[in-house]
Amino acid sequence: MIKLLLSSSLFLSSFTAMGNSLTVEELRIEKAMTAIPKVLTAFSADVEQFEKSWKSVENYKQASDLIHDYSHQLWHNAKQRIIKTNSFDDRQLYWARLLSSKVIRSHKPDFAITDAELTALLTMLENGSRGRTNLAYTKNTDKKILLTGFDPFLLDRNINQSNPSGVAALLLDGQVITYKGITAEINTVMVPVRYEDFDQGIIEALLAPYYALNNVDMIVTVSMGSKEFDLERFPGKRRSVTAPDNANIVYGGTATDPKISRLNDRPLPGNEFVEFSLPVKYMQQAKGSFKINDNHKVITLEKAFEPKSLAELEGAIAVKGGGGGYLSNEISYRSIRLRDELNSDIPTGHIHTPRIAQLEPETEAKIVKQIQAMLERSLEVL
Known part of the structure; x- marks a missing residue:
């Protein structure tokens, strides 16, 4: 059962508009403004102009047009800024998005607006500023790659935490890579670290069209992991960690009682474990600062071990897949489960990056460079 952390007096989904209440994530803005003021003010001009425009909208159509354009511009500006400043800092976009959603919640427009309409506008802000509605392959390349990154997380432990996967998403979006004369265009999306969004099917909604049509050549999900x-290899179905998400929700799964997540108010279907299909041997040849492991480690209710095949996991109950028992593992499980359900042959799998402490630009630069090298080495077998 989902439960609130005791330290949290309030939880509202980021897509719930009830009065002018702020979400848990928005409530962290005050602390972040003191701890990391330069990060919070990186997009201050954009947010201030948005606030001014928001206060002047006269109807829902104007509000919708404003947020559509603004959210796309925020994503575009964040990508340009990280390249121009060479900062390797994904945090600026994360906090700019929250500052923007706070504006929407805090200032009631001068026209009658329903909760449903306000929710739709907040969803539009989320999707546009995460690259979700900018997924157009416009380059004339041989291959197409879709890559996802995550927001910073565990921010009550480290309010200034960055996430290398988010940095990769910002830097690689729209890029064309080449290997042995084979070209590929990369499109990326930034994913929230919130259980509720996963339970409402955001991963399935994002990826189903690609699997149904087989119209990309590889799907790679990325998150921050450990040392290398x-x-x-084998993502598991269940949640089993006590770490909160960014809304301060703890799902309730444990090592002895792992929980199955939801999909649109029903238990998530599928086997306990699935197997990824990335071109491992080629990706492991990507040169860089870090070792690249083909990780077979899993934990079941019976034991922890390294199966060589999916057949060895038949009948087992997943506690932790290769990616753990949190949303990193789950995005991988959900994407592969969906791929299999839709009978797609798109190579799909998860890359866990080396972990960083707070913000480490030099390390994150090396991480992104090696991710790109992995994608490049994959091209000759896609």
Whole structure:
């Protein structure tokens, strides 16, 4: 059962508009403004102009047009800024998005607006500023790659935490890579670290069209892991950690009682474990600062071990897949489960990056460079 952390007096989904109440994530803005003021003010001009425009909208159509354009511009500006400043800092976009959603919640427009309409506008802000509605392959390349990154997380422990996967998403979006004359265009999306969004099917909604049509050549999900790169061979179905998400929700799964997540108010279907299909041997040849592991480690209710095949996991109950028992593992499980359900042959899998402490630009630069090298080495077998 989902439960609130005792330290949290309030939880509202980021897509719930009830009065002018702020979400848990928005409530952290005050602390962040003191701890990391330069990060919070990186997009101050954009947010201030948005606030001014928001206060002047006269109807829902104007509000919708404003947020559509603004959210796309925020994503575009964040990508340009990280390249121009060479900062390797994904945090600026994360906090700018929250500052923007806070504006929407805090200032009631001068026209009658329903909760449903306000929710739709907040969803539009989320999707546009995460690259979700900018997924157009416009380059004339041989291959197409879709990559996802995550927001910073565990922010009550480290309010200034960055996430290398988010940095990769910002830097690689729209890039064309080449290997042995083979070209590929990369499109990326930034994913929230919130259980509720996963339970409402955001991963399935994002990826189903690609699997149904087989119209990309590889789907790679990325998140921050431990000391080295891990290619997660066997993602598991269940949640089993006590770490909160960014809304301060603890799902309730444990090592002895792992929980199945939801999909649109029903238990998530599928086997206990699935197997990824990335071109491992080629990706492991990507040169860089870190070792790249083909990680077979899993934990079941019976034991922890390293199966060589999916057949060895038949009948087992998942506690932790290769990616753990949190949302990193789950995005991998959900994407592969969906791929299999839709009978797609798109190579799919998860890359866990080396972990960083707070913000480490030099390390994150090396991480992104090696991720790109992995994608490049994959091209000759896609």
